[in-house]
Amino acid sequence: MLRTRRLEPLDHYTAAAESASARIIAAYSTSFGLATRLLGRRHRRHIRNIYALVRVADELVDGVAAEAGLGPAEQRRELDDLEVETELAMRTGYSANPIVHAFARTAGGAAIDAALTRPFFASMRMDLPPDPDARGARPEQALTRTRAFGPDEHAAYVHGSAEVVGIMCLRVFMRDEAVGPETVRRLEHGARQLGAAFQNVNFLRDIGDDTERLGRAYLGGEVEMTPQLQQRWVDTIRGQLADAEAVLPLLPRDARGAVGCALRLFERLTERIARTPAPALRRGRVRVSNPVKAWLAVRSMLASPASLPSRKADIG
Template identity: 50%
Template sequence: MSRTPTGLELYDRTARDAAAAVISGYSTSFGLACRLLGPRPRPHVRNIYALVRVADEVVDGPAADAGLSPDREREVLDALERETSAAIERGFSANLIVHAFAGTARECGIGEDLIAPFFASMRTDIDTARHDARSHDAYVYGSAEVVGLMCLQAFVNAGAARPAPASPELVEGARRLGAAFQDVNFLRDLDDDAGRLGRDYLGGAVEGSRRVEVLDRIDADLAVAAAAIPRLPADCRRAVSTAHDLFAELSRRLRRTSTRQRRVRVPDPVKAAIAARAVITSRPRRSIR
């Protein structure tokens, strides 16, 4: 007979289930990739995504829709960061999403060097409407590259007796993949970011040669990431290859569209084909265009 968990074990499982519900509700592409992870890293990546998504929602509309002013949004975000750091130190939080993330951080070695830049970028969304090249790079590091590094810590350390740092090649690949994801989403969401949120992440008009420049940067980042994926643990490669190839496909489709067409997406049958290829090969496609 299977044993029914109780006490902290039940609380931990419930927190992980809450994190899984967040990724299921918010992201089809990331959710698809996550399902391809092995059982060792999968719950940890879900825990990371859930906290990142909750923090993002504080500054991307739902909090404002609930009537919060920018100052109150900052208060909520600051409180979430404090609770995250405290939960990692004490091993418990009354916030299920924070509790799930804290367990992952403790097991996988995710520290303030990654958490602080992430929350700093989230705060940037409250008071910075237009970015130049320097602030874009700082924002992308905190909002996307460190998230890739958090996931990398889970890939390398989930289930280990003691967390260890990843190799420099894997660190560079994780950062470049996160940057590519973020810039793809900036291009996909140009009109929504400008119209609904009043934000410009790419520093002015992104048309003609400027648009090609951004897409070339994305493809260069994807190429570096692709070279690192074979160095990942085997139970992570299919998922990361799928995520890589989904965004490579988005990059290709963005090259064929104008900035004013509706949001570019990958049709479900194409997503399925990309995932199937990754399952068979465990490697990303090398050709980006």
Template identity: 50%
Template structure:
């Protein structure tokens, strides 16, 4: 009884994180079936807490870089320990561990993520190779964690591997999301955090990145119909929202303004996805 109440409380804490931090992703997760929805929120909450350690909240509290690194290292260690034991006194970590243990999220997913978070404390600009390494850890593995929940939620003790086509789709969708966010948030990243992930000041590099984003979105769209039925509308909605952002970023050109998708467009994308209309494979 007590353990069950604790589990419920931990997952409620995780759900509160996505409500506070994300309107678009939060809207997409509401379209997930109940089998999966809480697990994806648990993944998001841990990822968001770790991101906050390196993106300003810890610094705003007065922690120097070395202290931020210690906090991040401790969070990783606590996460891995909870995945092994099934318990953490940190509610967000506990919620994530519940999901990891049921859905076969492994340390091979978690360690690259924390490695990328540490990179934010160590370097302020990236070449193509370090960009790709960073995106794999910060975004592609998050897509793989979500895919593990899509495939294995509701199958405790009986996990199955995800189809390789879905693995590729999850990685490419995660990469597209991250690169879109890099372009969208470049002014804030530069001014507040002193970071440049994609060399946005180089018009040729920006154009090449937008082409890569379109290709990743196209590849990911082809895999959405292969997902479990109770996950398709949510993933299609997230895909549609970011595809709209990518198109608007291309149309806007180099700008410091933060590009947004109007609420009415968001609602239309969500409605189309809920109706079973597949995401567009080619952007127009």
């Protein structure tokens, strides 16, 4: 229960907005909830605020708006409006949309700006169905059963949907740290690689739903999963995870445990994907059991036993 009686009106509203963001995240991902609980208190709500906005946009383009009866043009308009509202909130520090407001309050204290949100929304736009009434639209686009993302489209999509989100989280973690440009460069590379690995793992886990329900094939233009293609993506993901793990010690200790837990979870998922016959990937989602998740969390916390206190007032 929120204790907001003594807060000023804006702080009261911000606390309520952040509570809404936490509820959005809890409703959609138990694994993410576990990882955020391993974060230091100064980080938790800000990471939830980021991922709540990501989830709202993702649900919009993944069928919720269509199920509500919105056509392609209306879905695009809703996403455009969400982006405009997000940029306005980042400039003003306020939005009447609680999820956008919570994100903007985090963004304002962590140097998150439109240079990161615009690629994200651009990737979300790639998921929208083609508008048959739009100028230049080809009729055959609307009839295509599965849209295959070519290598360039895959790279652009992963950059906006995952790599920039990794950078947003990194900026939250490092907002109180004094580090040099070379360390920043290494950390940003690791954050991008970790985000890309997470996204590519989920592409492999969701290949059946993506192709059959959403009509999308994200993995470099390949619609059918073959053992050779499976191995190629497993090798790619292993390299991305290794790059991320190499910079893990550079993170503040109160972020290291949570990021390490997420990294180990996706390492485990990758190995299970590698052992799954390629045709079976379309028939079921590869998962890790809750006891294994708990063990990974304990292992991660033992590897990062202490938390660093904040050296600056918390943002919010």
